[in-house]
């Protein structure tokens with residue numbers, strides 16, 4: 001850990017804290033898991049990737065290449081071409097040409113067939129994509145294999161079905177596409193975010209220029225290969241890796257009709273300013289600081305699993321992560337005790353190991369941000385509890401952590417940490433829980449745990465959050481719209497609501 005407490009110190013402190021909770025195994029000694037690494041032999045990694053423009057991989061016109069690494073080992077995986085202004089312009093023109101001449105004129109059922117083809121090819125190659133996602137992003141293989149890739153496939157299947165049924169989605173209206181969509185995505189769910197963006201855009205008859213995040217471009221580039229295999233008409237999908245500057249070129253391009261952005265609230269505000277008055281459509285899916293509320297009548301063991309899923313899934317790199325835990329005072333001690341024990345059982349390490357629960361932090365920069373906020377939590381007087389798990393010597397890692405004695409005003413209770421760090425606060429009455437949950441500039445998601453159905457309805461209807469889960473957390477479905485309130489953005493992705501952003505209705 002950075003300034004105030006060293007990692008060693010905090011782990012020793014955490015070990016002392018949880019030692020009383022460790023179960024004593026009768027046969028003596030703790031379980032050791034044998035390594036169970038997923039093979040990477042079937043992943044066809046290129047040493048160098050070009051930009052995907054007009055159906056082909058091409059070199060960048062002016063800029064060079066940047067390295068993309070494995071955050072678990074810091075080893076270089078490949079070099080990736082960086083798109084500059086001229087490349088973005090070429091991509092937008094290719095998308096515009098494809099839109100005008102081909103894609104918007106195609107019979108909707110034919111468009112649907114291409115999207116089905118992409119879904120099927122992705123499904124066939126799901127193992128390759130899962131390994132690639134874990135290699136490039138640091139997430140555990142069991143998550144990329146069981147969550148990211150199946151959900152990405154499901155998004156393509158779901159939207160393929162909509163392509164020729166848009167008149168049912170918008171009855172008594174004439175539905176037309178809008179043109180070239182500029183799409184900018186983050187590094188936490190690289191392929192899934194690409195699917196969330198591309199599938200509805202294509203189904204509605206638009207073409208796209210997509211920029212993956214700088215640290216995780218590989219699955220988007222392999223998706224480009226799938227577009228080639230699916231014989232998708234050239235220019236319908238264009239993929240232009242690069243840094244924030246590349247994203248800004250897309251946002252500012254005059255021929256782009258719509259911007260769809262997922263990322264930080266800070267960049268979302270810049271994009272909103274840049275697009276204001278241009279007539280460009282805009283949807284923003286930004287940060288969050290979700291309240292996960294545990295009532296005293298909740299099934300506590302299940303709730304603890306929900307807390308773990310809510311904050312340690314994908315190392316907490318989740319915009320809708322349940323990063324603020326609100327526990328009813330009468331059960332707070334029990335929940336904290338159970339959670340302290342549970343985080344000791346989480347296995348941190350090689351993302352490609354099938355037994356790994358917590359993988360690598362996505363980048364050095366993100367690790368520094370997590371460390372800075374955790375140090376701030378300690379300085380502000382909150383009590384830190386951290387898993388005593390061993391930390392690999394190379395790569396970017398942060399142990400599962402939670403804070404108790406957190407004040408509402410603490411930075412760890414208000415700012416998005418985007419790491420495996422939970423802030424725990426208590427409440428006495430349902431009204432206080434709602435008040436505390438909503439007392440935040442964000443409004444993306446929330447969770448409620450209680451045995452009473454009536455309480456679920458009473459509380460969820462008062463939450464200022466786009467998605468509220470009851471007695472579960474982090475559940476996604478392409479048919480279910482996802483999006484935020486307040487500083488978490490606007491617009492919905494998924495479901496009929498998600499189609500609305502990609503069509504013109506008259």
Ligand code: NDP
Nearest residue numbers: 185186213214243244247248263264267286287319416418
């Ligand atoms: P950013 O908002 O910086 O990045 C999201 C995407 O936007 C990336 O592709 C990024 O490129 C691009 N981008 C950056 N600057 C610009 C710009 N000026 N114009 C257009 N596009 C731009 O998020 P970070 O990746 O830096 O993460 C920082 C924080 O954002 C996290 O700690 C977390 O709090 C939050 N976040 C929220 C996410 C969510 O799902 N809501 C997802 C990811 C992050 P590049 O990759 O090169 O920076």
